[in-house]
Amino acid sequence: MKIGYARVSTEDQKLDLQIDALKKAGCVEIYSDHAVSGGSFNRPGLTKALDSLQGGDTLVVWRLDRLGRSLIHLVQLINELGTRDVHFQSLSELIDTASSGGRLVFHMMAALAEFVRSLISERTRAGMAAARRIGRHMGRKPILSDEELRSAAYAVSHQGAHLSDVAKRHGLAPRSLRRMIQARVHGK
Structure with missing residues (x-):
């Protein structure tokens, strides 16, 4: 039918x-x-x-x-x-x-649709690599500046401040601040 x-x-x-x-x-x-x-x-x-x-x-x-x-x-x-x-x-x-x-x-x-998808993906990756080579940051801008993150990490690790209090001061969730500090420590 x-x-x-x-x-x-x-x-x-x-x-x-x-x-x-x-x-x-x-x-x-x-x-x-x-x-x-x-x-x-x-x-x-x-x-x-x-x-x-x-x-x-x-x-x-x-x-x-x-x-x-x-x-x-x-x-x-x-x-x-x-x-x-x-x-x-x-x-x-x-x-x-x-x-x-x-x-x-x-x-x-x-097959043409798959080819087009592949081309778009390749162009995107090439554009991101080119931007990285000239020092352009990809993705969202950091929530905290380097100085703010350094200060927050110091307050938690050396001054005994509670992670949740420091996170609240910067308008962040404690997990987010912990991730940012860990990334900074590990150089990511």
Whole structure:
């Protein structure tokens, strides 16, 4: 059985074009979300469509961007459908995972998504390494200055001050101050 899913992002957009195309493609049931962004995790129409699918069924969309928030999300969703023995069809892109050619196109898309994820990760690591080489600190700024941390550590270790009192004075949790002092002692 073919089950259709249609989505538009804003109130003034119409579902008619998508629904007509899904009916012509032979969809027996059509679920939709109106005025719901593709980036939204809460898409009740999509949830109902996915819940109604049985093994051997086909989920049909007018275009890929109607279904997935991103290429990565789309790949995950199609893989999940595949594990349930549910096929996927996109009318505009002519993808049909029930055919060997459709599966090939989809697997190429999945490989591209993985490649893009890998490139982003490599660029991020390279950028962080370059910043470290020129002495730029990565991450959040320290809560305490070096002088404040030195003073706090001295108060706890040499003056007998309670860790909780010193932490409170600096607006920190005692565990946080202990971690900062230990990191300073161990040169981290």
